[in-house]
Amino acid sequence: xxxALRAMPLAVVGLLAALAALSGSAAAPKVAPPxxxxxxxxxxxxxxxxxxxTGTLLFKREITLGFKVAGIIKGFNVDAGDAVRAGAxxxxxxxxxxxxxxxxxxxxxxxxxxxxxxxQDLFAKGFASQARVDEAKAxxxxxxxxxxxxxxxxxxxxxxxxxxxVVLSRLAEPNEVVAPGAPxxxxxxxSGGLVVVTPVSDTQITRIRGGDKATISFAGLASxxxxxxxxxxxxxxxxxxxxxxxxxxxxxxxxxxxxxGEARIVPTVKDRISTxxxxxxxxxxxxxxxxxxxxxxDNQNRAQRRSxxxxxxxxxxxxxxxxxVRGERVVTSxxxxxxxxxxxxVVADSPKQS
Numbered sequence: 001x002x003x004a005l006r007a008m009p010l011a012v013v014g015l016l017a018a019l020a021a022l023s024g025s026a027a028a029p030k031v032a033p034p035x036x037x038x039x040x041x042x043x044x045x046x047x048x049x050x051x052x053x054t055g056t057l058l059f060k061r062e063i064t065l066g067f068k069v070a071g072i073i074k075g076f077n078v079d080a081g082d083a084v085r086a087g088a089x090x091x092x093x094x095x096x097x098x099x100x101x102x103x104x105x106x107x108x109x110x111x112x113x114x115x116x117x118x119x120q121d122l123f124a125k126g127f128a129s130q131a132r133v134d135e136a137k138a139x140x141x142x143x144x145x146x147x148x149x150x151x152x153x154x155x156x157x158x159x160x161x162x163x164x165x166v167v168l169s170r171l172a173e174p175n176e177v178v179a180p181g182a183p184x185x186x187x188x189x190x191s192g193g194l195v196v197v198t199p200v201s202d203t204q205i206t207r208i209r210g211g212d213k214a215t216i217s218f219a220g221l222a223s224x225x226x227x228x229x230x231x232x233x234x235x236x237x238x239x240x241x242x243x244x245x246x247x248x249x250x251x252x253x254x255x256x257x258x259x260x261g262e263a264r265i266v267p268t269v270k271d272r273i274s275t276x277x278x279x280x281x282x283x284x285x286x287x288x289x290x291x292x293x294x295x296x297x298d299n300q301n302r303a304q305r306r307s308x309x310x311x312x313x314x315x316x317x318x319x320x321x322x323x324x325v326r327g328e329r330v331v332t333s334x335x336x337x338x339x340x341x342x343x344x345x346v347v348a349d350s351p352k353q354s
Contacts, residue, residue, distance in 0.1 A: 055198025
């Protein structure tokens with residue numbers, strides 16, 4: 001053979017060597033480079049078992065104020081939105097009629113006392129009986145009671161703040177004729193604090209206990225801390241919902257009675273959803289019903305397609321009822337370019353779910 005090669009021209013030998021090199025190169029397998037991906041670590045989230053509801057901000061005690069006596073409203077010293085101190089005069093009636101009743105009561109008492117004195121003088125001289133004296137004494141007592149009542153009514157012609165608080169709204173205007181007890185002002189008693197009243201379902205109310213922590217979010221304001229202060233003993237007959245009263249444990253400027261807030265209650269009693277694992281919703285691939293697919297990264301840094309069952313959504317997280325275990329790494333970016341078993345390289349980890 002060596003003689004045959006020596007007998008071949010050098011050009012033919014070089015061509016054979018080149019063909020052999022090309023043939024060996026074509027037979028070598030190509031290795032695909034790993035696909036860069038981002039991952040998140042599968043784990044529980046404390047928000048999975050939260051109860052979320054919408055409620056209205058109110059003063060714990062909102063009082064309707066009115067005059068004890070009838071009369072004409074002379075004027076107001078406050079308007080809606082004004083903050084006042086306890087005892088401040090809020091409104092007053094025209095004193096003409098009330099004052100006239102008070103003066104009439106005093107006149108009636110003066111007349112009864114004068115009559116009693118005459119009867120006593122006549123009795124001393126033997127011209128009046130004891131019964132006449134007793135009747136005169138009773139008349140004095142009745143007149144004194146009427147005078148005191150008129151004086152009390154005169155004092156009530158001024159409407160005063162029962163506590164420190166805020167005037168929520170005016171329900172009447174100056175020069176209106178009002179009956180005793182007619183609503184004049186709606187007053188918010190600041191001493192009782194602010195609460196959010198929110199309805200929850202029958203399954204949710206069984207998980208809540210007094211003192212459970214909550215957060216309330218109002219538009220344009222930071223989230224505020226609260227706690228469960230009261231649970232309704234009976235459902236609303238129209239809606240079937242139960243009212244939960246959340247007392248704010250911190251306040252912020254800008255709060256007004258009537259604001260609508262989003263409440264997030266952390267209930268004492270956990271449910272099955274509280275045990276679900278959570279992953280970013282962006283990790284989900286195509287799904288149908290409550291089933292979907294994700295890619296996980298195994299210990300050999302290979303992508304493995306996994307079918308999962310969805311248990312719900314919380315914010316930008318999806319709750320996984322089955323299919324994943326705590327600590328696994330799920331692909332959140334790059335999944336559309338993966339094939340089952342394909343090598344991957346993790347370029348950055350998303351924040352781990354606590």
